[in-house]
Amino acid sequence: xxxxxxxxxxxxxxxxxxxxxxxxxxxxxxxxxxxxxxxxxxxxxxxxxxxxxxxxxxxxxxxxxxxxxxxxxxxxxxxxxxxxxxxxxxxxxxxxxxxxxxxxxxxxxxxxxxxxxxxxxxxxxxxxxxxxxxxxxxxxxxxxxxxxxxxxxxxxxxxxxxxxxxxxxxxxxxxxxxxxxx
Numbered sequence: 001x002x003x004x005x006x007x008x009x010x011x012x013x014x015x016x017x018x019x020x021x022x023x024x025x026x027x028x029x030x031x032x033x034x035x036x037x038x039x040x041x042x043x044x045x046x047x048x049x050x051x052x053x054x055x056x057x058x059x060x061x062x063x064x065x066x067x068x069x070x071x072x073x074x075x076x077x078x079x080x081x082x083x084x085x086x087x088x089x090x091x092x093x094x095x096x097x098x099x100x101x102x103x104x105x106x107x108x109x110x111x112x113x114x115x116x117x118x119x120x121x122x123x124x125x126x127x128x129x130x131x132x133x134x135x136x137x138x139x140x141x142x143x144x145x146x147x148x149x150x151x152x153x154x155x156x157x158x159x160x161x162x163x164x165x166x167x168x169x170x171x172x173x174x175x176x177x178x179x180x181x182x
Contacts, residue, residue: 003153003155003179004146004151004152004154004163004179004182005023005026005130005132005133005152005153006025006026006027006099006155006156006176006179007025007026007027007028007057007059007122007153007154007155007156008020008025008027008028008155008156008157008160008167008172008173008175009028009029009031009038009061009155009156009157010029010031010037010038010157010158010165010167011028011029011030011038011048011167012031012035012040012044012165012167013048013136014047014048014051016131016167017048017051017052017056019066019167019172020053020168020172023172023173023176025056025077025128025172026056026057026153027056027057027058027059027077027079027174028048028056028057028059029058029059029060029061029079029155029157030049030058030059030061030075031061031062032045032060032061032062032067032068032070032071033061033062033063033067033082033104034067034134035165036072037066038157042071042121044068044076044126044176045060045070045074045075046071046073047073048094049071049075050074050124053108054066054105055092057076057077058074058075058077059075059076059077059078059079059090060072060074060075060077060078060079061079061080061176062078062079062080062081063080063081063082063143064080064081064082064084064152065078065080065082065084065086066122069165071084072086074089074134077089077090077104077105077121078090079091079092079105079107079108080092081093081109082097082163083099083175085102088104089102089103090104090105090106090107090132091103091105091106091107092106092107092108092134093106093107093108093109094108094109094110096098096121096123096126096127097127097129099105100117100126100127100128100129100139103129103130104133105129105130105132106127106128106130106131106132107133107134107155108120108124108127108131108132108134108135108136108151109135109155111134111135111136116135116136117135117136117137117138117141118135118136118147120145120148122159124149124151125149125150125181127147130152130153131151131152131153132151132152132154132155133145133146133149133151133153133154133155134156134157136157136159137154137155137159137175137178138158138159138160138171138172138175139159139160139174139175139178142156142159142175142178142179142182143156143178143179143181146163146179147182154163156175160172160174160175167168
């Protein structure tokens, strides 16, 4: 049984958050990038983070620090697509980071929120950070990807949705079951 770190991103309501907790996910992402179909406003993000407190790790996810700043104090980790000098930073990129100093996590994500899977370059294994694969993962491909790249964790969003921005309990269960079986 796998002890991989498993995050589900794009949680938009309490029901989805409860599913993630009940199914054994390690973390949830609350999207703050304005163009995302999974965008939650500041009030909703704060309410979800408060509901999750002490039960599951929370990430505020944005492209830049200014997008997550209004909720940064309510979440455990800030996930950005550019470096920022903040505590509990997860940096997401499709290129090697210049430095991993101060990073809690490094997410390899070539999809940039599109949910499209692309081949993962071999250099990802050489990054000296807690390495999480994201982008285009789903219940059907996660086992092969984890076996091949041996990340510290995986992150899923659209791969567990019935439609854009709408999480599906059965798909969330199938994904975490596939990961835990590796």
